[in-house]
Every structure is written in C-alpha cells, then in structure tokens.
Amino acid sequence: MAAKRSAASAIVSRVFAATVQGMPAFFVGTLLILLLGVNLGIFPVGGYGSNFGEHLYSLVLPGLAVALTTCPVLIRSLTAALNDSMSAEYTNFALSKGLSRKRTVIDYAFRNAGITGVSILGIQVGHLVGGALVVENVFAIPGVGSLLMEAVLARDYDVVQALTVIFGVLVVLVYLLTDVVYSIVDPRVRLGA
C-alpha cells in the first residue's frame, strides 16, 4: 500500500491510516457487525460455532476488526521506512547500475523496509493481544480476553492475576520470536555474537 508512489494513492493510504488509527476496536467491530452481519447477513454477528469450520467462519469478522485496528501503525512505519530506503545510497547505486525501477523497488527498497516491518509487527503483537481482548468481547468469542473481562467484572482477583501473567509471558515470547526472525531477515544481526 505504502509503496505506491503516485500522489493520489499516497493521500488515500495516509487518510485511511489516519481514519482507522483513531477507531476504537470495539467500534470497528460494531460497524462490521452492522454492515456485514446484520444488513448483508454474510457473516455471523457473534458466537463461536461448534466445529472447526464454524470456528473459522465466525472468526472472519473479529479477525478483520483486529486487522483494521492494527494496520495503521504498520502503514505509517512502512511508509517511513520505504521513504528512507528509497533515498538511501544503495538505491541510488542500484539505479545508476542500470537496474529497472521495479527491480530496485522490490529487491532493494522493499527488503530493507521489510526489516522495519518485521520488528514493528512484533511490537504490535503485544497491542494486538490487547485489541483481541476488546474484540473478543464484542463478538462474544469465548477466548482468554472475554475470560479476563468477565473476571474483572466479577472481581475475581485470582483469575485476573493469572491471566495478566499469562498475557505477559505470551508477549515476551512473541518479542523473543521477533528477535529470532529479525536475525534471519537481516543478515547484519547475529544472535549471540
């Protein structure tokens, strides 16, 4: 999205990012329910179904809601990263070497911007878990997030404590994974060096 260079698509992607950035996850969820669930009736408005197929089917809208609330940060940082790598010396070099514009963008700019993308994505997963917490409640999905909210509203201290720790461990694990992926994507980073 951010890679398109024409003025119009740049504005569109910026406006989109700026609009979605401010939408609370539950509002996005509610809008999706209204549009695709109630009015068009394509997807279930909530619940989780009873077998695997129904699980997946009822996860479409929640997934979309979480994705929509997560992508603006990614759009913004990818745009910034692409801007940087487009004006970097190696891009100029690739161009002056006679590579086509397309090749340069794909092989040089994207690969380097992608490194930033990976780490942002890793950090975002932490936020994503929080967003999922909200969305789970909107769509009445029996996940850890709804469990936490139920426990909070029932003032069940033990469950809240346990879930907080579990969430913490999950996020730390994801961060660790990000570091590992990072070292694969970017040959300059070596773990344990």
Add this chain to the structure above:
Amino acid sequence: MSEPTTSPTATGATGPGGKPPRTRGGTASRATPTARFTLPLPAFLRRHNLQLWIGAVILGAMVLLLAIGPLFVTDDPNRQDLLNTFAPSSIAHPLGTDQLGRDVLSRFLHGGRVDLIVAVVAVIVPFILGTILGSLAGYFGRWVDIVIMRLADIVSAFPFYVLVIVLVFVMGNGMGSIFVAISAVSWVAYARIVRGEVLVLREQEFISACRASGLSTPRILTRHIIPNTVSQGVIYAMSDIVLNIGVVVTLSYFGMGIVPPTADWGQMMNDGQQYMGTGNYGLILWPGFAVVIVSFALALIGDGLTNTLKPKR
C-alpha cells in the same frame, strides 16, 4: 541488547547497529538528487503543511462545538423521561432520545467534554515523567539507564489494554484511576523516544561545549538537552491523545471507566449496541464517528507536526 524490543513503539525507529536509529518519516528533508524517487507526499502538502491546518481546523471545530454546544442545548443530559424513550429526532431532541428518554445531543456534547478532557490531561503526566526518566537514562547511562529501561521493559511486557484494565480494576472505576493507570503505562513510550534523542544529543559538539565551559549537569540537562527532545515528545503526544481517547471510551464501554450517570461516548456506544437490534443506530454511530473525527484530526496534526518539527540533521 537486542534492538527490536526496545525501540519506541509508535515511531517505528528500529535498526541494527549501535547508534540509535533514525528511521522516522524522512519524507521532507531527505530529498536526494534523484528527485523522482522520493516517496509519497506531494509537493504542495510539503510546502504548505496542509495536513497541520486541516487537522487543526477539524479539531478546533469539534472543540468549539463541545465547548459552546451545551450553552445552546440546555437539556440536562441526565434527565430521564421514561414515557419518551427512543424518540426519533425532533425539535426538542435533535438527535432523539435514548433508552431512558435522555436527550442524545445533550449527552453527546457533555460526554465529549469528559472524554476529551480526560484524554488530554492523561497525556501530561506521562509526557513529563517519560521525558525526565528518558533524559536521565540517556544522559547518565550505566546503571541509571539499566534500571530505568528495564523498568520500561517490564511495563511493556504486558499488553497495553490488559495492564490498563487490570490497574483500573485494582483501583476502582472513575477518572482518578484512569489517570493513574494511563500514566503508569504510557510514560514508557516517551522515555524511549527521549532516551534515543538524548543518546544522539549527548555526543554533539554543543553539549561538549557546555561541559567545557563549566555548566553544571542539571543546567545542561534542563537548558540544553531536554528542550531539544521536546519536539519529538510533542509529536508522539498527538498519537498518544488518540490512544487515550480509545482507552477512555473502551473502558467506559465495558463499564469500567467514567462512572454513570455522567455521560460519555463509550457508555453511550455500549447503550447503543445493546439497542442496535431495534434499529436505533444513532446511539452508537454519533459518538463513534465523533471519536473517529477527533482522532483523524489529531493524526493529521501529528503528521503535520512531524514535517514541521523534525530536526534537520
């Protein structure tokens, strides 16, 4: 130390190598000789900073509406009229009434005031706290840095919403605990941003000059280091306000934030969702779009400020 986990979340500044990376939006200043290859922002946006102005106008209009609106809409936002619930829009109730017969427009205006004030005020403490801790960590390094940044790591090990919800849960509902919860969590981002800035500043000539001319450390910090980091903090503060609006509205939506019957947008949306099945979409859509508009304006202002305040190095 591994870079990916410790970079400022909102800015996306991450890169390998020891130096604090400077990835943030190099749109305007980094134009190279191959001008056809600089990415998106069209020239007129860059020249006139339209984003900043559009954002400011939208936000100003919204604030004006919330500020003087209640002077014209004199209905008590909490007065119930149980014989007149879910009334369609009329001259007496331009946006209709809710499930207790309360005037939706009046609740919208009063609720917006509460949400915006909480969101803006809840930026101030983290901003100050983060700037102080971040500059200390960056300037002194060593164990000060280790203690402060490990503290920051601990806070950011928990998902943002989980931590805020749990803190509010422990302290009880209400504005006070929202402030404390947000402050306890969101100073981390400011501290990271400011620390990164200070790490660069510390090595520059003008700081060496200050030290050589015998200025005291507190004076260098307060007069020469911190003023140079403020602009980055302010830029982040814009998206932080957006985040805070989201938090306040979400907490109230779950019945953990602003205590009823005080009107606020989150609670209105929760009410609205419950009665959405009966076709009363207005209850949820008005506050919802208001949140989106305010956040949109703030995002534009943030983008505009980034282009204006970004240090030209």
